[in-house]
């Protein structure tokens with residue numbers, strides 16, 4: 001019997017991404033039969049460290065590293081098939097067999113090369129607009145334009161379309177002229193040829209033919225057979241297109257609310273939600289970040305936590321833990337339990353701060369997250385201060401062995417958010433986890 005006795009679980013980021021979801025998914029994989037991605041695309045970068053091996057996963061669920069679990073890329077994901085092949089080949093070259101363990105929804109939408117060009121051209125235009133940088137700071141992986149086409153319908157390509165050269169040709173012969181005109185109007189010199197793209201993408205369809213399938217029936221069949229599903233969230237709740245710091249968000253529902261729409265399974269399938277929260281805050285790209293540090297303490301967090309992006313290598317913005325934001329995400333995602341990651345990074349700080357309210361420009365305070373990025377940009381964080389600790393986390397075997405100051409810090413988070421912290425991660429490696437199941441409640 002495993003430590004955790006439950007069936008289907010969702011893992012979701014409670015901040016602005018890079019909370020260590022990949023590590024926790026990898027750790028939970030042993031308890032599940034199938035690991036499913038439901039949102040996002042190659043904008044995600046999930047790192048898993050196994051001994052001296054480091055893996056960076058972008059489209060393929062982190063569960064693939066287990067060697068025998070089924071992994072699914074659900075319909076809610078946008079897939080750059082060339083990146084996917086690159087990732088498959090890179091894993092296979094490192095001895096990870098993929099074969100038919102990876103199944104891809106025929107309904108998932110394709111990120112095409114013109115999407116990446118649109119993403120880049122728009123970001124550059126926004127950076128220059130009216131003398132102010134209004135860019136989102138996207139990963140330029142074509143995510144927003146691909147989801148836009150999904151909603152537009154007539155200009156979209158789905159993975160299933162790659163399996164039929166004629167369908168693909170018909171669609172691209174309509175899309176390419178429209179897209180070329182749009183790109184030219186934005187000053188881009190790139191043009192896309194329907195015939196060339198048809199050949200390239202039909203060839204990749206042939207290559208992935210045995211992996212592309214109707215994952216909706218597949219997932220329902222698995223649930224009927226009593227198999228357990230692990231939902232791997234990409235990006236994070238504060239980047240959710242509906243509930244994040246809009247417009248400084250990504251283009252999918254990365255909160256748990258995206259799971260039914262991104263897989264075809266009803267929400268009732270999810271028996272437990274684990275929210276992943278860094279012991280501090282980081283953000284990549286633009287947008288409000290109330291607890292951001294522009295001083296030596298921020299630099300220290302960045303260096304100690306190696307806070308440089310997995311996808312684009314960008315230095316991450318760093319700051320104190322924002323509990324107003326985390327409590328909001330935990331509420332939206334229906335979190336049952338928190339995994340606090342990168343806890344070792346806080347070791348050696350003399351004092352630490354937790355943000356438990358925002359001071360508004362009129363002098364009043366609120367402990368509620370704000371829906372407008374403009375409003376959020378004007379708040380001042382209200383902090384509670386805590387004493388630091390200086391204990392090497394490698395000497396710690398259980399949560400109870402943590403120094404009293406560290407337990408106080410974690411205890412205040414649990415009290416404020418109203419959710420138990422059942423997992424404390426104290427290093428990047430797979431085994432560097434302190435798990436406490438006593439406070440865990442499944443539905």
Ligand code: GDP
Nearest residue numbers: 018019020021022045046047342425426427428
């Ligand atoms: P994800 O996108 O949420 O999967 O997170 P990323 O992989 O982008 O970023 C998390 C980074 O922190 C990766 O480099 C992980 O290897 C690393 N990491 C995860 N957990 C811990 C931890 O507890 N301590 C330390 N020091 N690093 C960790």
Ligand code: IMO
Nearest residue numbers: 017018043044045137138139234235250284285
């Ligand atoms: P993981 O899964 C951190 C951010 C980008 C940008 C905004 C929009 O590794 O936690 P996009 O390319 O999606 O249109 O960019 O969202 N972003 C992430 N930041 N981690 C991620 O994923 C992210 N996915 C998107 O930096 O600000």
Ligand code: MG
Nearest residue numbers: 018045046310
């Ligand atoms: Mg990441």
